[in-house]
Amino acid sequence: MAASLRILAGLAFLAVTSAALLSPFAVVGQLTTDYYAGICPNLETIVRSSVRQSMAASPIAAPATLRLFFHDCAVRGCDASVMIVNSNGDDEWRSSDNQSLKPEGFTTVLNAKAAVDSDPRCRYKVSCADILALAARESVYQSGGPYYQVELGRHDGRVSTRDNVVLPHASFNLHQLNAFFTGLGLSQTDMIALSGGHTFGAADCRFFQYRVGADPSMDAAFASELRNTCGAGAGANPSGGGFAFLDGATPATFDNAYYQNLQRGRGLLGSDQALHADQRSRGTVDYYAGSQSAFFSDFAAAMTRLGRVGVKSAATGEIRRDCRFPN
Ligand code: HEM
Structure with a gap:
């Protein structure tokens, strides 16, 4: 009897874990693909159309945005710390490895954030880290690449310092x-x-x-x-x-x-x-x-x-109002 109960419990566990693996809304840590469904239902459409406009304005916008996402996630995790501007100049984007990031990537994300915040339902409710992740996907997709569901629910970091920046170099083997x-x-x-x-x-x-x-x-x-x-x-x-x-x-x-x-x-x-x-x-x-x-x-x-690296929660991060400055 005890053994069959254990088997049943095991089967139930397997069913739940395999459902989680198969579901497009699977929970990974705190990230889910439908995180903003009840908060900002038009989020994806808003970001899509904003990125489309940025790409029409500059051929550099899409590659610059994808690279910005990588450089963000690789340093302190995907928390938009790469976008923080510190008044003393000690921040990630001013490190030597980030000096070649093109302004068009930052502009693409700032424009998308402004578009999101212009919807009263969404205002100050969507993190810069999530907008960057969505803008990176749009940059890929609207350039002919794959469409994939973006996991969401990241919070923005409050810290950005130059010394933290460690990135791969073009001469690496x-x-x-x-x-x-x-x-x-x-x-x-x-x-x-x-x-x-x-x-x-x-x-x-x-x-x-x-x-x-x-x-x-x-x-x-x-x-x-x-x-x-x-x-x-x-x-x-x-x-x-x-x-x-x-x-x-x-x-x-x-x-x-x-x-x-x-x-x-x-x-x-x-x-x-x-x-x-x-x-x-x-x-x-x-x-x-x-x-x-x-x-x-x-x-x-x-x-x-990559988008799951070093993700911050409400306890360890915030929803930045202006992507350039911690609240
Ligand atoms: C594997 C290690 C990597 C190295 C050593 C590397 C290095 C570089 C370098 C040196 C540039 C040229 C920067 C410039 O002259 O402005 C560049 C550009 C770029 N990288 Fe990487 N990268 C790496 C990985 C990645 C990854 C993982 C992504 C994104 C998935 C990425 C996306 C890009 C894009 C899109 C550009 C073009 C940016 C533009 O045109 O503004 N890179 N990378």
């Missing part, structure tokens, strides 16, 4: 990249899928110029194109303002061309090309290069996991 993403609780597959974010946007010459003519994994024709872009060769024209598209094949479209570029030695950053140069990650690169749908579904899953 596979081991260094894995070490960094492992620190966020993400796998090598997540890291390779998220690197696919480099399917749109651009990088300044200073991030890749050192490879031109020096890195044997770079395609020779690509190297000579980059030489024209940045100057006479490695080390030349360091502050000339030159840049190249991270995905030279389809620079404004979210697709799997990034991985196909890597197969041809046309990855722009050292950290991009390393994914194909290293045997341990090449199989995944080849898989995504051959299947856009596999890339899209792994990218969406990895973004969801």
